[in-house]
Amino acid sequence: MQNISAVIMMSGTGKLPQKRKVPALPENEKKLYDLIWSKETLGIWTADMKKETGLSNNAVTKALKSLQSKGFIKDVVNIHNKAKKIYMAVEFEPSKEISGGTWYSEGSLDLEFITILREQCRLHVERLKVATLENVWQFIRDSKVFYIDFSLQQIKEIMSAMVLDKELEELISSGVGDFFHIRAGRECYRSLKGRDGPKEGFFSAVPCGVCPRINECSPDGIISPNTCVYYQKWLGLDY
Amino acid sequence: MVGQQGVRYTISLIATHFGDVVAKVCECLIRRGSLSFMEVVRFTELHKGQVKDCLLVLIQHNCVQAFSIPKTVGMGGATKPVTLYMAIFDNIIHRMRFSKFLQIVKEHLGNQCAELLEGFLQHGRLTFELLYDRASGLSGGKAKRDDVLATFNKLVHAHYLERCPKGDPFLESDANDEVSFVRKRTRSGEKTWTIEQEAIIAAAPSDADRFSGILNLMMDTEADIKHIKNDSSLEVSAGNKRKHEALEAEEEIQNTINTIDVLWRANYEKFVQCLKKKTCVANVRSRFGLDAAIVLEAMIESSDHQNARTMNSVSSSMSSIIESVRGKPGGLSMTLEHVRTILEQLECQVCTEETGALYTVGLKDIIENCQNDEVESLVFKKYGKESYRIFRLLIKMGQLVPMDQISDKTFLEKKEAQKILCKLWKDDYLDMEKVNLNVRGRSEVFLWKVNKKVLWELVLNDMFHTALNISQKIAQVNEEFLLSNADVQKLERLRRARLILESSLLKLDDAIMLFHDF
Numbered sequence A: 001m002q003n004i005s006a007v008i009m010m011s012g013t014g015k016l017p018q019k020r021k022v023p024a025l026p027e028n029e030k031k032l033y034d035l036i037w038s039k040e041t042l043g044i045w046t047a048d049m050k051k052e053t054g055l056s057n058n059a060v061t062k063a064l065k066s067l068q069s070k071g072f073i074k075d076v077v078n079i080h081n082k083a084k085k086i087y088m089a090v091e092f093e094p095s096k097e098i099s100g101g102t103w104y105s106e107g108s109l110d111l112e113f114i115t116i117l118r119e120q121c122r123l124h125v126e127r128l129k130v131a132t133l134e135n136v137w138q139f140i141r142d143s144k145v146f147y148i149d150f151s152l153q154q155i156k157e158i159m160s161a162m163v164l165d166k167e168l169e170e171l172i173s174s175g176v177g178d179f180f181h182i183r184a185g186r187e188c189y190r191s192l193k194g195r196d197g198p199k200e201g202f203f204s205a206v207p208c209g210v211c212p213r214i215n216e217c218s219p220d221g222i223i224s225p226n227t228c229v230y231y232q233k234w235l236g237l238d239y
Numbered sequence B: 001m002v003g004q005q006g007v008r009y010t011i012s013l014i015a016t017h018f019g020d021v022v023a024k025v026c027e028c029l030i031r032r033g034s035l036s037f038m039e040v041v042r043f044t045e046l047h048k049g050q051v052k053d054c055l056l057v058l059i060q061h062n063c064v065q066a067f068s069i070p071k072t073v074g075m076g077g078a079t080k081p082v083t084l085y086m087a088i089f090d091n092i093i094h095r096m097r098f099s100k101f102l103q104i105v106k107e108h109l110g111n112q113c114a115e116l117l118e119g120f121l122q123h124g125r126l127t128f129e130l131l132y133d134r135a136s137g138l139s140g141g142k143a144k145r146d147d148v149l150a151t152f153n154k155l156v157h158a159h160y161l162e163r164c165p166k167g168d169p170f171l172e173s174d175a176n177d178e179v180s181f182v183r184k185r186t187r188s189g190e191k192t193w194t195i196e197q198e199a200i201i202a203a204a205p206s207d208a209d210r211f212s213g214i215l216n217l218m219m220d221t222e223a224d225i226k227h228i229k230n231d232s233s234l235e236v237s238a239g240n241k242r243k244h245e246a247l248e249a250e251e252e253i254q255n256t257i258n259t260i261d262v263l264w265r266a267n268y269e270k271f272v273q274c275l276k277k278k279t280c281v282a283n284v285r286s287r288f289g290l291d292a293a294i295v296l297e298a299m300i301e302s303s304d305h306q307n308a309r310t311m312n313s314v315s316s317s318m319s320s321i322i323e324s325v326r327g328k329p330g331g332l333s334m335t336l337e338h339v340r341t342i343l344e345q346l347e348c349q350v351c352t353e354e355t356g357a358l359y360t361v362g363l364k365d366i367i368e369n370c371q372n373d374e375v376e377s378l379v380f381k382k383y384g385k386e387s388y389r390i391f392r393l394l395i396k397m398g399q400l401v402p403m404d405q406i407s408d409k410t411f412l413e414k415k416e417a418q419k420i421l422c423k424l425w426k427d428d429y430l431d432m433e434k435v436n437l438n439v440r441g442r443s444e445v446f447l448w449k450v451n452k453k454v455l456w457e458l459v460l461n462d463m464f465h466t467a468l469n470i471s472q473k474i475a476q477v478n479e480e481f482l483l484s485n486a487d488v489q490k491l492e493r494l495r496r497a498r499l500i501l502e503s504s505l506l507k508l509d510d511a512i513m514l515f516h517d518f
């Protein structure tokens, strides 16, 4: 929780510093610091530093250590490759490409936090029967369950994923009945509790629908309906 | 176009209903396209008499349609008509739906009508006279002609029965059209029709004739009786010992199919349309509730569509919707305001005509919704929850989507999303495109989408494969059933297994219809 709150407060595209301090530094460190600073919110990988500055392995390692101890640079986790250490000037916050964005913490999705937020969204929708995005957003803010503020966009991302999972459905308000508090024609959400998740399909209900061997199965083949174990089990003939 | 498994399944249906020899002739026509009598003989290596009998059976049961085209013969360039036979794939597939057709009529018009319809489903094409004979035989001579006629006319007026198409329509060829080789022609400059489609159009009776019913029994009866001998030869007897000369065999087919008797048959188009209505109404009921289902049903019923495939939307005026709604159980208490709200919920388009406002609801969208449900459920069961989420996102977006966007919107780690996407792509559920961007140090971006057209064909092919598998299993269970008559427990198990298989086949067919017939 602690971690994600820090991340949430950052901008998704990385924070830009107002002004650059130009410290007095030994030559190698200065060269390296300038390079790292120039990469802004993207940061730079050690191997690329060596390539771009022409410095030796040793020199780079030494300079990095010194810059870090002086508080000019920091290392950040890269979600694309956690083993690949990236350095960035302390004035910058990692860009979405590096940190993974809003819902990441220490380079991983904060699943526990996302689950709690989803649950809260669902509760608010169910309480109102039908709710707009703004309704849910407002409720989450007022509920004070979270000590951080979410943007409307962040709540929309969560709700959209819930629509994909068929926990919620997106509807157009008719302005009457359950929709009376929402202006007709506005987009809104309703809980699918009781009929949530995927519908059982006619095809997927039969073993062949999900059978990994269907392409090898033929009437007279080694794999065939007559010898199929999935069928025997399905039909209760595997005694 | 139907895939290989669809073809296999149709052939197995024919083999089960009419035997292997008829299936062989049918297979030859399905795989090679329309053929002349002699071509069928050559390709199947069957006797001419056998081919003749098989073609007659197939024609009798509406699985084959004959048509003639002019063909150049000899040096002088003289033309003479030659008859070709084409298999009608859809009509063969409909054979697995007969129980559904019967149920529709039973619910709508009652048992008597369903019994008459059964005669057509069993025998294919019948004159009224033959139909009456059958009804009379079944009732032990109690059925009255007038009653049978009234029931028959009821079926015709409701469009459940139709007059048969012409037996052998002649297609004029364009001057420079070598019909035997070029099987596609262009009509009115835009739409390309295959010669088979043209034959179907040429054979079809006019709408007025098609559903006119029988007004004067005496007139029709005279014609029927005159040709009753011909009709009885429609059914092929096993011990048929006719001469096997090609000409005579062909002539015999011609005599039979060109009878001047008025023949009637079940109108499959109407039944498929009813089933489409049922599917759409059920889908809307599950999404928007009972009242919305009543309104949709009313709208479909007040439209005059005849073909399920072209019934992509239906339009009605408010007054006819209300009238139709009020005639339904549960619809009487619905107010105008309530109906209007439902029409909005169903996202009806409104257009104003001279006669007033017309409301249009898109059935295509509803069917698409059902199709998506079917494939999404497959993805869920086969690949799990996360894959389901990704797949639904891509279906919703309907375009190429970059990997990063997919993982963000579905709340999945990039690596996991990539793994899922690759798996779905490998199994042909997705299309992938690689784009070279050279931005921010990353040169390659992967874009993904669902190629519905290709995937839907693939799924349909697998569904036909499954239908074939289930039918094969039913045959095996039936065989075992006959062999194990002593073991009561085993018999009970087999009986239960057969029940599961048969009901699954019917439900699977509902899914097949979503992708093939609607």
Ligand code: SF4
Pocket: A207, A208, A209, A211, A212, A213, A214, A217, A218, A223, A224, A225, A228, A229, A230, A231, B469
């Ligand atoms: S019959 Fe058995 S092996 Fe063949 S496709 Fe179906 S489930 Fe798979």
